Amino acid sequence: MDLEYSEEYKAYRDEVREFLRGWPLAGDDANLPLVEQEALFRRLSIEAGYVYRNVPGQYGGAGQEPDALKDSIVRDEFYAAGAPGDLKTQGAGLLVPTLLEFGTEVQKRRFIPAALTGEEAWCQGYSEPGSGSDLASLQCQATLDGDHFVVNGQKIWTSMAQRADWMFGLFRTDPDLSKHAGISYLLVDMKSPGIDVRPLKEMTGGTEFNEVFFDDVCVPVENLVGQRGEGWAVSRATLIHERNLIGNPNMMRDSFNDLLDLARRTLRRGRPAIEDPHLRQRLVEIEGYVRTQETSNMLQFTAQLRGEAQKAMRPMMMNKLFSTDTAQMIQRCAYDLLGADGMLAPAEEDVAGWKRNTTSTGWVEAYIFSLGPAIAGGASNIQLNIIGERGYGLPRDIRKPT
Ligand SMILES: Cc1cc2nc3c(=O)[nH]c(=O)nc-3n(C[C@H](O)[C@H](O)[C@H](O)COP(=O)(O)OP(=O)(O)OC[C@H]3O[C@@H](n4cnc5c(N)ncnc54)[C@H](O)[C@@H]3O)c2cc1C
Known part of the structure; x- marks a missing residue:
């Protein structure tokens, strides 16, 4: 087994290290609040081609050719320097790869850039009180009514829902079909009338989790990702990324x-x-x-x-x-x-x-x-x-x- 990097990749590592001399920020930028410093450095890193390497440029990424060795060098060097790399949020880490695979062009342009920068925060609405491991038994309904779905029901364990602008979630759009077939993947604006977010106190003392209740919440049909009834296949993409993130x-x-x-x-x-x-x-x-x-x-x-x-x-x-x-x-x-x-x-x-x-x-x-x-x-x-x-x-x- 040869664990040495080739000369090309050694040079790439040096280049990344050189770039990382810019973190922490210096001068006036160092007086900005930390989140703003991180956002600024992340933007510079995207422009330099290091962060969100494989996300196409038109959606706000670095638009680089896939290269697993370069990815791993960037990940290790950014981690060692404590520099802000790809966000590990539900939006950047889970929704973006899903939209890249299944989203329409309009959805990609509308949602990916703000998810990458964290300007719009996302939460994941999958689990329900009776549906966790057996997720396909979920009951939260989204009934098609003209140009929108009407959502009624409940989600639970929704991390960060109280701070999220949007939710990507699974909803039952065809109750008559067998469990996996009747599910659709929808993007829900958390400011929609009829949404009630109730934080749950955890044993750590924090309140990351929430219950989310839906009472006649309108979701436009253009917020359906993939085909109606094919949400199960779409959600599998998200879960693979979630397991890798952990x-x-x-x-x-x-x-x-x-x-x-x-x-x-x-x-x-x-x-x-x-x-x-x-x-x-x-x-x-x-x-x-x-x-x-x-x-x-x-x-x-x-x-x-x-x-x-x-x-x-x-x-x-x-x-x-x-x-x-x-x-x-x-x-x-x-x-x-x-x-x-x-x-x-x-x-x-x-x-x-x-x-x-x-x-x-x-x-x-x-x-x-x-x-x-x-x-x-x-x-x-x-x-x-x-x-x-x-x-x-x-x-x-x-x-x-x-
Ligand atoms: C830190 C954290 C963050 C979370 N964030 C989110 C979120 O943002 N959005 C969201 O939708 N959900 C979230 N969840 C919920 C999470 O997805 C569910 O808790 C998980 O899927 C398990 O479901 P459950 O809690 O209903 O447990 P259950 O499914 O009831 O499982 C209970 C126990 O039974 C076992 N079990 C169940 N079925 C089987 C089987 N077939 N074979 C063997 N053993 C089995 C399980 O392993 C477990 O030990 C989060 C949970 C945690 C802990």
Whole structure:
């Protein structure tokens, strides 16, 4: 195995590093609020061809030729520099690839640019109180009435709905057809009359989740993505991207290094906890998982570069399960190290999703938060079914009759 980059790609990495000397911003720009600095640098990065590399220029991307090696160099270098790269929002990360595949020209031009910059925030309206893993049983109705759909029903667990301008969601447009066939993918303006967003308090103390109620909400027919009744196929594209977004090997390595740091700083009977043989054994085991994920990512990457799509599938399917399991092991180990500090409630500034941890309450929040990604975007049991059935051709699990 040759893990060296060719001269061409080494030169490309140098070029990216040179560009990244511009981050953090200097001069007057450094006095702007952080979000504005990030937006400015992201614009410069698109113009330079590094961010949203594969999104065509007419929709606000960099319009570069696909090149997986360049993508990975940009991702690693931007991550190492702490620079704002592609947004990992529901809009940029999930909706944009879906619209690129299934959207009309008008939808692409109207929605993609503002989703890429974050000027318009999106939420994902899939889950309902009785429909999570069994998503195709969803009941929220969208009835066609002339040039618009009339939506009635409820969504739940809708992350960030309270701050979203738009929702992409699945709605039942043909109740008489069998479950998958009667579903359509609609873009809903969250300012439409008849929408009621109710935040839900989480155990981290935050309120990322919401219930969303629809009462005779009008959605123009031009906001239908793909054909009516084909929303299931459209939504599969979004879910593949969601599962890929959840697994990032760089983050996992950093998180593990933060755990090692905590183990060095924590004292047990007057000695650094990292000297305890039981803890060392646990750390070695966790590092095994971190390395396995890194290797699995390389296998997937190599197969993609060689155009071996089928071979890339298995590591890709395992990515989400692997990363959420390993993240939980890391956070659980840190939580155990905290001892009595583990009883502290996370501070408000800790409740910010997946981020680097330096404080005890930051680790408490990370531990509680780590339970969520193992459910979001397809629970771990469902991932196991997918890997077994589609990845290895095992017999299908027993399903509830439809
Ligand atoms: C952090 C987070 C963010 C989320 N954000 C969003 C969002 O923005 N938009 C949105 O629409 N939804 C969102 N969700 C909801 C998420 O998609 C659902 O929670 C998920 O699909 C599981 O559905 P459920 O909660 O109804 O659990 P259920 O489907 O009821 O599952 C309960 C348990 O049963 C197991 N199970 C179910 N069926 C099977 C089976 N066939 N075989 C084996 N085991 C099974 C599951 O693995 C799970 O352990 C989010 C969830 C989380 C945790």
